[in-house]
Structures are given as C-alpha cells and as structure tokens.
Amino acid sequence: MVVVERKELSFLERIYFPAILKGLKITMSKMFAPRFTRQYPEEPLPTNEVTRGQPRLAVNPDDTIRCVSCGLCEAACPAYAITIDGHETERFIEREPERFDIDMLRCILCGFCEEACPKDAIYMSNELELADFSRAALVYDIEKLKRPVSALQDRIDYVKKINDRWQTSSST
Amino acid sequence: MTKIILNGREVEADPKKPLIAACHANDAEVPHYCYHAGLTPVGSCRMCQVEVKQGEMPPRVVAACRTPVAEGMIVDTESPKAHETRRECLEFLLKNHPLDCPICDKAGECMLQDFTFDEGQAAARTDEPRRKLEKRKDLGDVIVLDQERCILCSRCVRFFDEVTGKMQLVIADRGAHSVVETFADRPLTGNYQGNVADLCPVGALTLKPFRFKARVWNLFKKASTCGECSRGCSITTEVLRGDEVKRFRPRYNADVNTWWMCDTGRFAFEHPNRADRLAGGQRRGYADSELISTEEALDQLADALGEHRAPVVIASPFLTVEEGAELLELCKQLGSEARFLSPAPNELGDEILHTGDPCPNRRGLTELGFAPVEAAEALELLAASKAALLVGERIGELVGTEGLAGLPTSLQLYVFDTNACLAPAAQLSIGVPDHTERLGTWVNVDGHRGKISAARSAPAGVRPLTSSLQTLRASIAGAEVTA
Numbered sequence: 001m002v003v004v005e006r007k008e009l010s011f012l013e014r015i016y017f018p019a020i021l022k023g024l025k026i027t028m029s030k031m032f033a034p035r036f037t038r039q040y041p042e043e044p045l046p047t048n049e050v051t052r053g054q055p056r057l058a059v060n061p062d063d064t065i066r067c068v069s070c071g072l073c074e075a076a077c078p079a080y081a082i083t084i085d086g087h088e089t090e091r092f093i094e095r096e097p098e099r100f101d102i103d104m105l106r107c108i109l110c111g112f113c114e115e116a117c118p119k120d121a122i123y124m125s126n127e128l129e130l131a132d133f134s135r136a137a138l139v140y141d142i143e144k145l146k147r148p149v150s151a152l153q154d155r156i157d158y159v160k161k162i163n164d165r166w167q168t169s170s171s172t
Numbered sequence: 173m174t175k176i177i178l179n180g181r182e183v184e185a186d187p188k189k190p191l192i193a194a195c196h197a198n199d200a201e202v203p204h205y206c207y208h209a210g211l212t213p214v215g216s217c218r219m220c221q222v223e224v225k226q227g228e229m230p231p232r233v234v235a236a237c238r239t240p241v242a243e244g245m246i247v248d249t250e251s252p253k254a255h256e257t258r259r260e261c262l263e264f265l266l267k268n269h270p271l272d273c274p275i276c277d278k279a280g281e282c283m284l285q286d287f288t289f290d291e292g293q294a295a296a297r298t299d300e301p302r303r304k305l306e307k308r309k310d311l312g313d314v315i316v317l318d319q320e321r322c323i324l325c326s327r328c329v330r331f332f333d334e335v336t337g338k339m340q341l342v343i344a345d346r347g348a349h350s351v352v353e354t355f356a357d358r359p360l361t362g363n364y365q366g367n368v369a370d371l372c373p374v375g376a377l378t379l380k381p382f383r384f385k386a387r388v389w390n391l392f393k394k395a396s397t398c399g400e401c402s403r404g405c406s407i408t409t410e411v412l413r414g415d416e417v418k419r420f421r422p423r424y425n426a427d428v429n430t431w432w433m434c435d436t437g438r439f440a441f442e443h444p445n446r447a448d449r450l451a452g453g454q455r456r457g458y459a460d461s462e463l464i465s466t467e468e469a470l471d472q473l474a475d476a477l478g479e480h481r482a483p484v485v486i487a488s489p490f491l492t493v494e495e496g497a498e499l500l501e502l503c504k505q506l507g508s509e510a511r512f513l514s515p516a517p518n519e520l521g522d523e524i525l526h527t528g529d530p531c532p533n534r535r536g537l538t539e540l541g542f543a544p545v546e547a548a549e550a551l552e553l554l555a556a557s558k559a560a561l562l563v564g565e566r567i568g569e570l571v572g573t574e575g576l577a578g579l580p581t582s583l584q585l586y587v588f589d590t591n592a593c594l595a596p597a598a599q600l601s602i603g604v605p606d607h608t609e610r611l612g613t614w615v616n617v618d619g620h621r622g623k624i625s626a627a628r629s630a631p632a633g634v635r636p637l638t639s640s641l642q643t644l645r646a647s648i649a650g651a652e653v654t655a
Contacts, residue, residue: 070274071387083413086384094308095275095384118274 047126049158052111055102056125056147058156065146066121069097073113073122081106082113100142104130114159123152123159176245185241192220192236200249203258203287205265205373206325207237210431211334214238217325218261219287223251233257255291262292268303269374270320278375280388284323305351311341312359314366314435315377319351322376328352328368335432336364336524352376363526366438367431370421381439382419386412395423397614397622398437399490399532399607403525404616405429405437409608409627417441417608417627427620434526443566443606448592450603452633461595466635467643469602473586474647476599477506480559480584486550486571487512487542488564489531491637492612492624496533496540498641499563505645508561511553512537513570514544527617532607536615551575559584564637565606568594588637604637605630 012018038045047053055073058066069086087098113122125147132138149156173184176191178198185194190213195202205217215238224239225231225246233254236247248254266288273279305319326343329352333339340360344353354360369379391410398405398420406425412418420440422433453469455462464472477483485508487499496512503510514531521528531537531544538544545553550571554560560583562571568589576585576597587598590606604610609630614622630636 068275069384070279071390072274074387075389085386088384092307093275 045128047128049126049154051126051128052109052124053126053128054104054107054109054124054130055111055113055122055145056127056152057100057142057145058121058123058149058152059146060149064091064093065096065142066119066149067097067100068093068095068119068121069100070095070118072116072118076112076116078110078112079106079108081108097142100145102140102145104138104140105135120156123155125152125155174241174243176241176243176247178247179249187241189241190237191222191224191234191239191241191245191247194241195222195236195247195249200247202236202249203262203283203291204237205283205323206327208327208330208371208431211327211330214326214330217265217323219258219265221254221257221261223248223254259291259293262288263297265323266292266296267298267300268320269323270302272321276321276375277378277383277388278372282375283373303348310359311354311377312361312365314380314439315360315369316380316383317352318376318378321374322352323374324350324352325373326352327371327373328377331368331371332360335367336362338362341368363434363436363520363522364432364524366435367422367433370431379419379438386418391418392627394625394627395623396608396627397532397624398433398440399614399624400434400437400440400526400530401520402527402529402531402534402617403428404532404614404620404622405433405525406622407433407437409625411608411628414628417444428616428618428622429525432525434520434522434524436520436526443590444608446591449631450589450592450595450601450634451631452603454592454595454598454601456596456599466602466633466640469600470640470643471647473600473602474644474651476584476586477559477561477644478648478651482507482509483559483561483584483586484508484553484557485510485561485563486545486553486567487537488562488567488570489513489515489533489537490565490607491533491537491563492610492614493533493536493540494612495564495637495641496537496542498638498645500540500542502641502645502648505648506561510540510542511545511550512542513550513567514546515570516546529617532616532622533614535617535619536613539615547571547575551579554583554585555579557583559586561586561588562594562598563588563641565590565604573597588640602640603631603634604640605634609634610636 060066069084071084074082074084081103083101084097085099086095088094089096111124114124174187175182176185179200183198192202192207202220204220207213207220215235218235220236221233222236223231224234307318307320309317311317329341329343332341340354341352343350345351366379369377391412393408393410396407396409398407406423406428408421408423410419420438422429422431424431452466453464455464485503489512500510517528518530520526573593585598587594587601588604589601590604595601607624608627610626612624616622
C-alpha cells in the first residue's frame with residue numbers, strides 16, 4: 001500500500017490570490033503582444049518560392065503544354081498518384097499528354113515529380129488548399145492542372161537555382 | 173567445339189558462330205548494335221570491340237561480331253583498352269543522336285540508352301549542331317522512321333534482305349550523309365515489317381499502332397503464344413495497367429519462330445480489346461436479355477441440356493488442349509459428337525512463318541478426337557438440330573452472326589463465348605476468358621506445344637472454361653442420378 005504524503009500548503013498558497021495575479025500577468029502581457037495566429041480561410045497562408053504545394057503543369061505562353069508525357073514523374077512518384085497516357089501531335093515536339101491525372105488524395109507533395117521532370121513541365125506550385133465533396137473530384141485531370149508559366153515563374157527560377165548548384169557545366 | 177580463354181576462364185565456343193556469340197553464351201556482356209544472332213554480322217557499329225590475343229601477335233582490339241572463334245584465343249572483354257575503344261565509338265554514335273529520350277518510344281528498352289548508361293560519358297564534347305533530318309518519315313502502314321535517331325546499324329536493311337528476301341530498305345548516300353531509305357520512297361510491303369521495329373536498337377523505327385501509346389516500363393509482359401495461325405509463334409503479351417493489350421512481340425524460340433513474327437499476329441489486339449465482352453451469364457428473355465451470374469447460368473444450362481438428346485456441340489478453334497479434353501468428356505456424357513469449327517484457310521500464308529490456317533490448336537484438337545467442320549457445314553448441322561452448344565473464344569463471330577440469325581427459331585442455342593455478339597440469338601450465353609486471360613496449351617502445326625498464359629485477369633464474374641465445364645458435367649451427372 002502506497003501512502004502519498006501531501007505537502008502542507010503555505011499561507012500564500014492557501015489564500016490563492018497571488019497565483020491568480022501571476023496568471024493575469026501572463027494574460028495581460030500576451031494581450032498586447034503581436035499576434036501570430038491567423039484567421040485562416042479569410043486570411044490565406046503566406047507562401048514563397050520554397051513552398052512545396054500541389055504539383056501543376058506549366059503551359060507555355062503560346063498555349064502549348066511543356067509536358068511530353070515521358071512518364072518519368074509517374075515512375076518517380078512514390079505514392080502512385082500520377083497516371084499519364086500520351087498521344088501524337090502535329091507539332092515539332094511529337095508527343096503530349098492525352099490524359100494526365102494526379103490523385104491529390106494520394107499525392108504527398110514530396111516534389112519527386114518536379115525533380116524527375118526532364119522537360120521542366122511539372123512544378124510544385126504555391127497552391128495548398130485541397131477540399132471537395134467527393135473523392136472523384138480530387139483526382140485532378142489535365143485541365144485542372146494546367147497553369148501558365150508566368151504563374152509558376154518564382155518556383156521555376158528557384159528550382160533552376162537549386163539545380164545549377166549541383167550540375168556541372170555541360171554543352172548538351 | 174573450340175576452346176578459348178574468355179576473361180581468364182577456359183570456355184567452349186561454337187566455331188561456326190562469331191566470337192560475340194561465345195561471349196554472350198558465357199555471361200560476358202559485350203555491347204552491340206549491328207550484331208543480331210539472326211542476321212549476318214557486318215561490324216558497322218564497332219561497339220562489340222574486345223581485346224584478343226592470338227598466337228605470338230601482341231593483343232589487339234577487334235570487333236567480336238566479325239571475328240571467328242579460333243583455338244587458344246585469349247579474349248578479354250573488360251580490359252581498359254577495350255572499354256576505352258568502345259567508349260570512343262559510342263561517343264561518335266551519340267554525336268548526332270538527338271536528345272529526345274523523353275519523347276522516344278524506345279526509351280526503357282533502348283540499347284543505346286543502356287550502353288550509354290554503362291559506358292558512355294554524360295556530356296558531349298562538341299559544340300557543333302546535331303544533324304537535322306526527317307523526324308517523321310512514313311514507311312508504309314506499319315513503320316515510321318526517324319532518321320535523326322538512326323545510328324545506321326543496318327539491321328533493318330539486312331532483315332528485309334535476308335529474312336523476307338525482298339531488299340526494301342537501303343542505306344542511301346555516303347559518309348556523313350547516309351540515311352536509311354526505301355527505294356524511290358516506295359512504302360514498305362509484306363507481312364513482316366513490324367519486326368524491324370523490334371530489331372532497331374534505337375528508336376528510329378517505331379510501330380504506328382504503338383506510337384506514343386504507352387511507356388514500355390509500364391507494360392506488364394507475359395510469355396505466351398500467338399493465336400492468329402497454326403504456327404503458334406512464341407510471343408510476349410504486353411498489357412497496360414492490367415487492362416488493355418498494347419502489343420504482342422515475338423519471343424525467341426528456336427523450334428518455332430526464331431526471333432520473328434508476322435504483322436497479322438503482332439497487331440491482333442483488336443479482339444482482346446473489344447468493348448462488348450461477356451461478363452458472367454446472359455439469358456434471353458421475351459423482350460430483353462437479362463444478366464445473371466455464371467453459376468446461375470450453368471445451373472440452367474445443365475437443366476436445359478438434360479432435356480435434350482445429343483445436342484450439336486461445336487468448339488472454337490481457340491480451345492486449348494485442356495479445355496478440349498474437358499469438353500470431350502461432356503460430349504461423351506451428352507452423347508454428342510465432338511466437332512470444332514475450322515474456318516477456311518486465308519491467303520495470308522507464306523513460306524516464312526504464317527501458315528494461312530486460322531486455327532491455332534488444329535493439331536491439338538484433332539489429336540484429341542475432335543472432327544473439323546467448316547462454317548457452312550456447321551450452320552447446316554445447327555439448322556437440322558433442336559439444341560446446340562457452341563463453346564469457346566470467338567465462336568460466335570467465327571460461325572457468323574448473319575448465318576446464325578437465319579436459323580429456325582425452334583433451335584435452342586447455348587453459347588460459351590468471349591464477346592456478346594451471339595447473346596441476342598442464344599438462349600443462354602456464358603462468358604469465357606480469352607487467350608490473354610487464361611492458361612493452357614496449343615499444339616502447333618509441327619506438334620510443338622505452345623503455352624498460353626494469362627497476362628491480365630478476365631472480366632469480373634467470368635470463370636475459366638475448364639471449371640465451368642466441370643461444374644456443368646457434375647450437375648448433369650447429379651441430375652441423372654436423381655432421375
């Protein structure tokens with residue numbers, strides 16, 4: 001049998017008041033300190049070029065998609081979120097995606113697709129919000145994924161900077 | 173057999189074959205582009221260079237595909253000198269090769285990609301622009317040529333010359349201007365064009381029906397047998413995402429087809445990819461047909477067959493030996509004669525591979541004891557009978573849906589088929605897996621046993637024909653016992 005010996009409270013502790021004052025002091029000091037919480041849906045999260053948001057496909061200013069459906073992002077994806085089917089085009093770049101689905105419920109925003117892409121076509125955008133009423137609606141198709149290059153420019157520059165740090169110069 | 177010393181190990185080599193064959197047979201990897209075991213070696217790519225010491229001569233680097241095997245030869249495939257020579261050759265091959273691997277269909281099974289990964293250097297040392305040539309040269313119905321990707325190994329040229337006997341492709345012009353072309357831009361002809369796309373070590377020759385359709389590493393590959401003629405070529409069935417058959421490719425089999433197959437078999441995925449597959453059972457009602465489960469359909473079929481004396485049984489020529497044996501037992505039980513439908517030979521037969529006989533298992537079924545009937549004969553038999561059982565893959569379209577529509581309405585027709593083309597005419601139709609979805613054996617025209625294997629699963633609810641027939645036999649036997 002365990003006997004717990006209770007500590008006798010001192011007089012100040014028994015009158016309770018100093019403890020209340022101590023608490024109030026913290027409350028008061030925080031009341032006038034700068035706030036770091038956010039009114040989230042109204043006030044969006046701050047993002048910058050390092051933000052690894054949802055992957056998006058870059059579309060050139062002449063309205064052609066950069067992706068050639070080579071399937072490297074599909075192969076690199078550790079969550080099997082990407083499904084691509086290609087088809088032939090009349091352009092000089094002979095191939096483009098016919099179907100490019102990313103299951104956003106599977107996507108873990110790891111950025112492997114961006115790293116694997118040999119054509120600078122897929123980038124982790126600064127878009128973070130993901131909510132819908134059905135699972136099917138969260139499998140994004142190519143139309144939902146397309147973004148103009150201008151919208152992704154900050155990230156494109158950032159990725160280029162990071163890659164240049166690792167790559168040796170090459171004429172190819 | 174000649175004895176040579178390969179990488180410090182004494183091995184036996186076939187003196188009739190070039191040195192590279194001996195290296196490959198003894199697990200010494202030698203990269204090569206122009207060499208192919210089925211074609212005459214020409215030594216144009218120079219990628220198979222190995223160091224050879226013979227007699228008193230100092231060791232030197234030679235092309236293994238053009239060097240005959242000699243007694244006492246000392247071969248080193250991994251010497252620094254051999255590696256350096258190969259790397260330099262590869263650099264020249266890559267000088268004009270475009271960097272479009274992300275677009276190229278060959279990526280993933282490309283020999284240039286593989287050997288560059290092993291031997292080559294990542295960066296080019298030249299600042300000269302690459303050669304600009306025709307990217308999309310149409311060579312007939314099957315092949316598209318990309319002259320920029322071509323490394324001029326001349327495998328395709330030799331294939332047409334040596335295997336089909338018609339030299340349709342040539343290397344035109346000289347030196348740095350060389351390109352692969354057809355004479356006077358005539359399209360390629362013949363039933364064996366597709367093989368050059370397999371032969372091409374790079375992505376220069378691509379198949380039109382497969383162009384940009386799938387990435388090769390996404391295809392599930394399964395060794396199987398072609399069902400387009402009684403030759404039964406060994407093939408690989410390649411399926412994308414467990415669903416659609418994307419290509420059939422030849423698989424080396426010294427007894428049947430060696431390295432080749434015909435285009436008829438290569439592009440025969442129209443049938444496996446049909447949309448109107450029968451899944452489970454289908455019963456014809458007064459107004460509309462009604463979908464039921466396979467088990468329910470088999471029960472009803474057993475009841476229906478029990479009422480008739482000796483219904484006409486006609487099997488499909490696609491039936492495997494195993495299914496044939498099972499059906500033969502059923503025929504004995506019903507007192508019917510076992511027949512299989514043998515469509516008339518087509519004009520596709522040639523002296524290379526295609527036999528012209530569209531029954532892949534004619535020999536197997538005949539040896540089991542099935543009698544061949546032509547479609548017209550089959551229709552006469554059906555018209556004269558009260559009940560009939562048609563069994564096997566594609567049986568409906570082979571008998572002919574128009575012919576069956578003209579039969580008297582008193583005929584009770586029961587069908588096991590892959591697709592639903594007979595469902596409106598038949599009392600009961602039950603789905604069976606097709607030859608990309610089941611296991612079995614076909615015996616080809618020379619008696620060679622070709623295994624077919626399942627590269628994908630059958631539609632939900634479809635049972636293998638052997639198991640359906642076993643159930644059917646058991647319930648008919650059970651009904652007789654109780655009666």
